[in-house]
Amino acid sequence: MKTVKEITQALKEANREEDWVLALASDERAGVQKALKQFYGRLAKAQEAQQAHAERVVFDDVYRAQYGPLIAGVDEAGRGPLAGPVVTAAVILPKDFEVFEGINDSKQLTKEQRASYAEVIKAHAVAYAIHFQPVQVIDAINIYEATKRSMARSVGLLKVQPAGVLLDAMTIATSLPQQNIIKGDAKSLSIAAASxxxxxxxxxxMDELALTYPNYGFEQHAGYGTKQHLEALAKYGVTPEHRSSFEPIKSMVQGGWIK
Incomplete structure (x- = not known):
């Protein structure tokens, strides 16, 4: 008879239900039953992920049928922070979707998962483009308009022209067919990849910015208005990377509190 440790390890390596797994139901050892429960929990999560992936593919396929095979997903990061650029990305994914399984709205993933998926997307996408909209533009025309223009720019930077564009709750200036999708980063694989x-x-x-301004903790809060960030602002003042059209930055700039 195998030890609990051996069975636990075998279950960790298994990725489908087999006869030997079914037979473990009659094993009365508590350690075996615990490992079995963990195995089925992991299997259920994997199946849920596969189903969610299939639904995102089907969602995008509806627009491929309408516009053409090359559709671009577009999304942004950084509309809400007090500092740093808003960044947008446009991505055209190929027909082979298996390599993208697990891709989801970036907010639902860990930093490590995002980094891993970003490499997969860059390696396998038909085309992708990323645009940084600087603080100066954000302050000049407002964050909403700055984001829209950045999205349009990221689409324009694609080396392959898409037949249509899917955007997460935005409409941009483009001659291409486009679809404004509420919660698009959760529904569309292409938009999720862009996010x-x-x-x-x-x-x-923001990690690089933290090296220039080490007192602000940009590598930890990415410019959002956390307690740590607000305390740093109160102590060290406003940097050129802070958005002077956002409060409390606006009031601090008017009061001359600039680093």
Whole structure:
């Protein structure tokens, strides 16, 4: 008879239900039953992920049938922070979707997962483009308009022209057919892929910014208005990377509190 440790390891390596797994139901050892429960839980999560992936593919296929095989998903990262650029990405995915299984709205993934999927997307996408909209433009024309223009720019930077564009709750200036989709990053595989590229690119930018301004913790909060960030602003003032059209930055700039 195999030990509990051996069975636990075998279940960790298994990816489908087999006869030997079914036979474990009669094993009365508590450790075996615990490992079996974990196995079935992992299997259920994998099946849920496969189903969710299939639904995102089907969602995009509806628009491929309408526009053509090359559709671009577009999304942004960084509309809400007090500092740093808003970053947008456009992605055209190929017909072979298996390699993209697990891709989801970037907010639902860990930093490590986002980094891993970003490499997969870049390696297998038909085309992708990333655009950084700087703070100066955000302050000049407002964050909403700056984001829209950045999205349009990321589409324009694609080396392959798409037949249509899918956007997460936005409409942009483009001659291409487009679809504004509420919660698009959760429904569309293409938009989810774009959200990952935008998020990882912006996070990398904020990590670099942290080296220039080490007192602000940009590598931890990415410019959002956390307690840590607000305390740093109160102590060290406003940097050129802060959005002067956002509060409390606006009031601080008017008061002359600039680093």
């Amino acid at each position: 990952i590229l935008a998020k990882t690119a912006r996070d990398a930018y």
